[in-house]
Amino acid sequence: MFTLPLGDRARLRPLEPWQAPEFLAHIERARPTVDPWIPWASLSTDLASATATLQRYADRQAEDSGRIYGIWLDGTLVGGVMFTRFDKDAGTCEIGCWLEAAGEGHGLVTRACRLLIDWAFAERGMSRVEWWAAAGNTRSIAAARRLGMTHEGTLRRRYPHRGVRQDSEVWSVLAEEWPAPDGTDDT
Numbered sequence: 001m002f003t004l005p006l007g008d009r010a011r012l013r014p015l016e017p018w019q020a021p022e023f024l025a026h027i028e029r030a031r032p033t034v035d036p037w038i039p040w041a042s043l044s045t046d047l048a049s050a051t052a053t054l055q056r057y058a059d060r061q062a063e064d065s066g067r068i069y070g071i072w073l074d075g076t077l078v079g080g081v082m083f084t085r086f087d088k089d090a091g092t093c094e095i096g097c098w099l100e101a102a103g104e105g106h107g108l109v110t111r112a113c114r115l116l117i118d119w120a121f122a123e124r125g126m127s128r129v130e131w132w133a134a135a136g137n138t139r140s141i142a143a144a145r146r147l148g149m150t151h152e153g154t155l156r157r158r159y160p161h162r163g164v165r166q167d168s169e170v171w172s173v174l175a176e177e178w179p180a181p182d183g184t185d186d187t
Helices: 017-034 039-043 047-063 108-122 136-148
Strands: 010-014 067-073 076-087 092-099 128-134 150-160 166-173
Touching: 010 108, 010 150, 017 039, 017 047, 017 067, 017 076, 017 092, 039 150, 039 166, 047 067, 047 076, 047 136, 067 108, 067 128, 092 108, 092 136, 108 128, 128 136
Parallel strands: 092 128
Antiparallel strands: 010 067, 067 076, 076 092, 128 166, 150 166
C-alpha cells in the first residue's frame, strides 16, 4: 500500500473495504457536514453498508472506473477524495471529496485533489477532470475554485436527495490548463 504526505501531519492512502469500521466511525463524525451533500454518506449507517460503500469503490478500481482514498490527520481518518467516475477511453474523470470538521482549515482537500488531478493528467493521459457539486454546497464549490477549475454551468433539479431535487454545478479543468506537478508550464 502507498502513502503520500499531505504536509507534516497528514497522509493520503487508499481506503479499502477492510477499513470499514474506521470509515464508519469517521462517517458518523462527518455526518453533519457531508450528509446534506453526499448521497453515499447517508447510505453508510452500519458496518455492512459502510463495507458495501468501500467495496463498490474497490470494484470500480478493479475495473479502472473509479477509486477512493482516505485522508488521515495525526493518524485519524478525517476525510477523503475519490474518482467517482474514471473513463480512460473517453479521457474524462470526475473527482470528489469530503471532510469532517476536524480536518477543515488545513488545506487537505486542495492538496489531495491536486495529487489526483496530477496523476489523472500526467500518468493516465486524461483530457478533462470534472467536479460536480450540489449548487448549495459552498465548500465544495470553493474547492473547485481553489483548484483553478472553470464553472461550466448548472444542471437544474438534476437528482433527488432526501426528498428534494438538487441542482448540480459542473466545474472542470482541461489537461492543457493544468500546471505541471513541478510548477512549471509544459507549453
